[in-house]
Amino acid sequence: MPSALKNISEPDSALLLQWEKVSLDLIKEFGDAAFKSWLKPLVVLGFQQRKLILAAPSRFMRDWVNAHYANRICKLWMSMNSDIESIDIIIKAPIAATAENKIPATVKTPVESEDLGETLEREAMGAALDSRFTFENFVVGKPNELAYAAALRVAESAKPLFNPLFLYGGVGLGKTHLMHAIAWHIKKCHPDRKVIYLSAEKFMYQFVRALRFKDTVAFKEQFRSVNVLMIDDVQFIGGKETTQEEFFHTFNALVDNNHQIIISADKSPADLERMEDRLKSRLGWGLVADIHPTTYELRIGILQAKAESMGVEIPKEVIEFLAFKISSNVRELEGALNRIIAHATLVGRSITVDTTQEVLRDLLKANDRRVTIEDIQKRVAEYYNIKTSDMQSARRLQNIARPRQVAMYLAKILTSRSLPDIGRKFGGRDHTTVLHSVRKVQEIYLNDKEFADDVDILKRSLET
Numbered sequence: 001m002p003s004a005l006k007n008i009s010e011p012d013s014a015l016l017l018q019w020e021k022v023s024l025d026l027i028k029e030f031g032d033a034a035f036k037s038w039l040k041p042l043v044v045l046g047f048q049q050r051k052l053i054l055a056a057p058s059r060f061m062r063d064w065v066n067a068h069y070a071n072r073i074c075k076l077w078m079s080m081n082s083d084i085e086s087i088d089i090i091i092k093a094p095i096a097a098t099a100e101n102k103i104p105a106t107v108k109t110p111v112e113s114e115d116l117g118e119t120l121e122r123e124a125m126g127a128a129l130d131s132r133f134t135f136e137n138f139v140v141g142k143p144n145e146l147a148y149a150a151a152l153r154v155a156e157s158a159k160p161l162f163n164p165l166f167l168y169g170g171v172g173l174g175k176t177h178l179m180h181a182i183a184w185h186i187k188k189c190h191p192d193r194k195v196i197y198l199s200a201e202k203f204m205y206q207f208v209r210a211l212r213f214k215d216t217v218a219f220k221e222q223f224r225s226v227n228v229l230m231i232d233d234v235q236f237i238g239g240k241e242t243t244q245e246e247f248f249h250t251f252n253a254l255v256d257n258n259h260q261i262i263i264s265a266d267k268s269p270a271d272l273e274r275m276e277d278r279l280k281s282r283l284g285w286g287l288v289a290d291i292h293p294t295t296y297e298l299r300i301g302i303l304q305a306k307a308e309s310m311g312v313e314i315p316k317e318v319i320e321f322l323a324f325k326i327s328s329n330v331r332e333l334e335g336a337l338n339r340i341i342a343h344a345t346l347v348g349r350s351i352t353v354d355t356t357q358e359v360l361r362d363l364l365k366a367n368d369r370r371v372t373i374e375d376i377q378k379r380v381a382e383y384y385n386i387k388t389s390d391m392q393s394a395r396r397l398q399n400i401a402r403p404r405q406v407a408m409y410l411a412k413i414l415t416s417r418s419l420p421d422i423g424r425k426f427g428g429r430d431h432t433t434v435l436h437s438v439r440k441v442q443e444i445y446l447n448d449k450e451f452a453d454d455v456d457i458l459k460r461s462l463e464t
């Protein structure tokens with residue numbers, strides 16, 4: 001063990017949870033591509049005299065993170081944990097992920113040579129594959145069925161069917177998962193085929209490094225000799241002209257030799273920004289498959305599969321609550337599930353909608369659908385043909401009181417406002433009145449089909 005690692009206290013789950021939260025902020029700030037390349041490979045080692053110790057897999061990575069991200073990481077972390085005064089990043093060689101040794105998300109690292117000057121091994125050109133990202137673990141639904149089917153076909157076929165396969169969609173919708181799944185499948189069924197998976201950022205980094213060490217011949221050789229090349233998050237090379245040029249040549253060489261290329265991006269080829277036209281058109285040559293944002297049903301499916309694979313029983317209402325509230329992307333959904341499971345294990349309490357709401361307060365706020373209570377009041381009043389001001393009034397006539405109750409109910413389920421908050425917006429009513437209204441609506445909903453339809457229509461109209 002290097003001497004720097006002595007007297008270090010191991011990270012506990014609270015620290016790892018904090019890292020998850022810091023990571024979410026970092027993704028938001030710096031984007032997915034930068035996060036994947038530089039920040040995700042960092043491993044939390046623990047504490048040493050109020051110093052948080054992180055490990056980077058190579059000197060280059062460490063220096064880069066120190067120069068570009070360390071201050072921000074430190075600030076974010078300090079805001080959550082007052083024990084931390086500074087951070088220190090050391091170099092520690094990574095363990096490569098294989099199908100056999102399952103490595104938890106927090107210690108996943110790309111395989112990379114330790115030193116800048118070293119000659120690269122061919123394997124070192126790619127990044128490690130996440131053992132969880134397989135076809136078996138991918139939940140298929142309407143939004144991703146085309147991408148899934150295309151990925152599976154490409155993985156199973158010996159000859160390129162569509163070249164390239166271009167997968168695109170928003171952050172956290174499963175692009176990387178599908179690419180890793182293709183790689184795992186080929187490794188298993190055609191172990192003789194050479195597959196390289198890496199991010200476009202890493203491609204650029206390797207290329208720049210090759211230029212710097214006058215090693216471009218070897219660089220070209222290595223990339224052009226693979227059977228399957230996968231480049232993730234290609235939008236990253238937008239504006240990077242020299243890299244685009246090199247990528248374009250690599251691309252052509254591979255296609256000419258009938259080797260498969262798989263690309264992912266956050267936008268369709270035509271919409272990629274600051275990308276050369278000839279490259280854009282090349283990228284659109286094969287099959288372009290988009291992954292749409294998740295639907296409620298798909299989110300339910302993913303949560304169920306995930307809970308099952310973790311061997312944890314999660315109540316149906318909690319699954320539904322999460323699927324309803326967290327609509328942004330699958331990564332956040334998984335993060336939320338991990339957090340509530342970690343919390344339940346730590347404090348030894350069972351998982352309920354209430355504890356979920358408590359544990360995920362910050363996340364739920366960020367995912368708030370931004371429907372305001374005013375929007376709800378207005379829409380409900382219109383629907384039932386009453387005055388919006390009646391939402392605040394004291395009138396108790398059934399044809400006014402009932403819509404008001406519906407509005408309170410919708411405010412409760414569609415916003416993250418508390419009961420007292422909601423009460424205040426309804427003419428200063430007490431939180432028990434709000435609670436009573438919510439229960440009343442739930443009760444009638446179950447017994448009165450027409451009423452239930454009204455509520456559903458209103459709910460849907462407010463959600464979109």
Ligand code: ADP
Nearest residue numbers: 137138139171172173174175176177302330331
């Ligand atoms: P992207 O590359 O599109 O940003 P990822 O592939 O990294 O997204 O997916 C983010 C997380 O969500 C990963 O942990 C992945 O396993 C999970 N995920 C995404 N889509 C699915 C799905 N359909 N089924 C199961 N897990 C999924």
Ligand code: MG
Nearest residue numbers: 175176177232
């Ligand atoms: Mg990705």
